[in-house]
Amino acid sequence: xxxxxxxxxxxxxxxxxxxxxxxxxxxxxxxxxxxxxxxxxxxxxxxxxxxxxxxxxxxxxxxxxxxxxxxxxxxxxxxxxxxxxxxxxxxxxxxxxxxxxxxxxxxxxxxxxxxxxxxxxxxxxxxxxxxxxxxxxxxxxxxxxxxxxxxxxxxxxxxxxxxxxxxxxxxxxxxxxxxxxxxxxxxxxxxxxxxxxxxxxxxxxxxxxxxxxxxxxxxxxxxxxxxxxxxxxxxxxxxxxxxxxxxxxxxxxxxxxxxxxxxxxxxxxxxxxxxxxxxxxxxxxxxxxxxxxxxxxxxxxxxxxxxxxxxxxxxxxxxxxxxxxxxxxxxxxxxxxxxxxxxxxxxxxxxxxxxxxxxxxxxxxxxxxxxxxxxxxxxxxxxxxxxxxx
Numbered sequence: 001x002x003x004x005x006x007x008x009x010x011x012x013x014x015x016x017x018x019x020x021x022x023x024x025x026x027x028x029x030x031x032x033x034x035x036x037x038x039x040x041x042x043x044x045x046x047x048x049x050x051x052x053x054x055x056x057x058x059x060x061x062x063x064x065x066x067x068x069x070x071x072x073x074x075x076x077x078x079x080x081x082x083x084x085x086x087x088x089x090x091x092x093x094x095x096x097x098x099x100x101x102x103x104x105x106x107x108x109x110x111x112x113x114x115x116x117x118x119x120x121x122x123x124x125x126x127x128x129x130x131x132x133x134x135x136x137x138x139x140x141x142x143x144x145x146x147x148x149x150x151x152x153x154x155x156x157x158x159x160x161x162x163x164x165x166x167x168x169x170x171x172x173x174x175x176x177x178x179x180x181x182x183x184x185x186x187x188x189x190x191x192x193x194x195x196x197x198x199x200x201x202x203x204x205x206x207x208x209x210x211x212x213x214x215x216x217x218x219x220x221x222x223x224x225x226x227x228x229x230x231x232x233x234x235x236x237x238x239x240x241x242x243x244x245x246x247x248x249x250x251x252x253x254x255x256x257x258x259x260x261x262x263x264x265x266x267x268x269x270x271x272x273x274x275x276x277x278x279x280x281x282x283x284x285x286x287x288x289x290x291x292x293x294x295x296x297x298x299x300x301x302x303x304x305x306x307x308x309x310x311x312x313x314x315x316x317x318x319x320x321x322x323x324x325x326x327x328x329x330x331x332x333x334x335x336x337x338x339x340x341x342x343x344x345x346x347x348x349x350x351x352x353x354x355x356x357x358x359x360x361x362x363x364x365x366x367x368x369x370x371x372x373x374x375x376x377x378x379x380x381x382x383x384x385x386x387x388x389x390x
Contacts, residue, residue: 001080003090009080011039013060013071014106016244040100053136054091055104058082058120062108066165066176068212070244071108081110084119088126088133095135102136102158103127113144117153124156141191143183150190154200161205162187164227167220171213188232203234210263211241211256216285218277221266225277228270238263262287269294272325273318295321298358305358306365309345310335322354342366 041055057071059081065073087105094100105123110116120139127133139153141162154160162184166172169181191204206227208220220238227233240260243252266287269275273294280293288296298305298321307316309331317328327349334340334348341361346352356366 003086006080006082007039007056007090009078010057010060010082011055013108014055014057014104016070016239016242040094041104043104051102051136052100053102053104053138054094054100056082056087056106058087058105058107058116058123059110060108061110063111064109064176064178066179067245068165068175068209068241072245075245082123084122084126088123088131091123091127092131092133095133100135102138104138106140107142109142113142114146114149117142117145117149121149121153121156124153128156141187143179143187145187147190147193150187151194151198151200154191154194154202157202159203159205160191161207162191163207164223165207165209166213167208167215167223168213171215175212185232188227192231204232205235205237206233207237207239209241210238210260211252217259217263217266217287218281218285220263221270221280222277224267225270236267238267258289259287262289262293266293269297274315295354306360307358308360308363310340310362320355320358322351322358324349 039054039056040052042050043053043055045051059079060071060077061079061081062069062071062073070077091100091103095102105120107116107120110119124137124139127137136158137156138159138161139157141150141153141160143162145153150160164181164184165179166175172179172181188204188206191202194200195202195204208223210220224233224236227236238260240255240257241252242255266275266280269280270277275297279297280287282297282300287293291299298319304316304319307320309317314328314332317323317331318325323331330348331340331345331350334344342352345355345361352366356368359366
């Protein structure tokens, strides 16, 4: 089988993994033509913009039979497997030509976890040590991989990840009977150990599938919070369940994309705003479809508002809907340097539509929006069904 045929099969097979983000349209640009640009994935950067990556599986041959996975053992699909040298050469040539900035490499489990991990490590070694590749490499750690191999993978990669996939052991047994949560957590702990004991400064991510099993939002966010608290993951990605195996799981006409979005918002509140899980849910088990979690929390805690923009500390400013950490820091800097008014808040990035009823300026409430102001606001698009938080 030719290299481009393998690439066509294995790039398409990699599109369901979210731990390097989404491209501009929310999905991998995999296709069936031989145009290499069809297989480049655009991963969003923290500072804005996108980084082009070759996102691919080493193989879609897999010994597991996970019910939610397109590459499951029992599926009758075309299979392929790279050789480490040919994948390394392909990656380097794309990098040398400026078409990609790095490689995101995952894999089905071929023979056993260690054997698969050795093949992926061999690819990274050839890139780093033979081709002198200094670009980005993200390696997926296969659950069940030995600690020694995990250490080697970390020494070669820029980032590693190990997907938890499902929120509870019960769901894992139901949908992925060949996997155990203990193997997954053991792999994440091994990454943490190597980071701390061997000073390998590398970030770790994981992924949770949302909507394939009945766990509540609170259960999912509690798990994510535990992973953050125990330093087992720097980032948890939430992936709305999309049925890829007809007849195996209940059909989902509309993937729970809004729910995925709300989970990201709740996750953001924990990671960057100092919220606790109980702050977000306050006696409920699921997030609201109609309102983002920060706004809902603020409405439930009106005794903490309004916040005086000219005097409030940072910790109070970031609780205001429409004010994020960056804007809060800008407000504090601006009020030290001079006059701060409604227009100034807009310039600094405050969403006054969201913040207006939760703030004062020097003790004075902001005036209500006039009818003329409301008419001049841009009408929402038909797809705008949720309030933006960030």
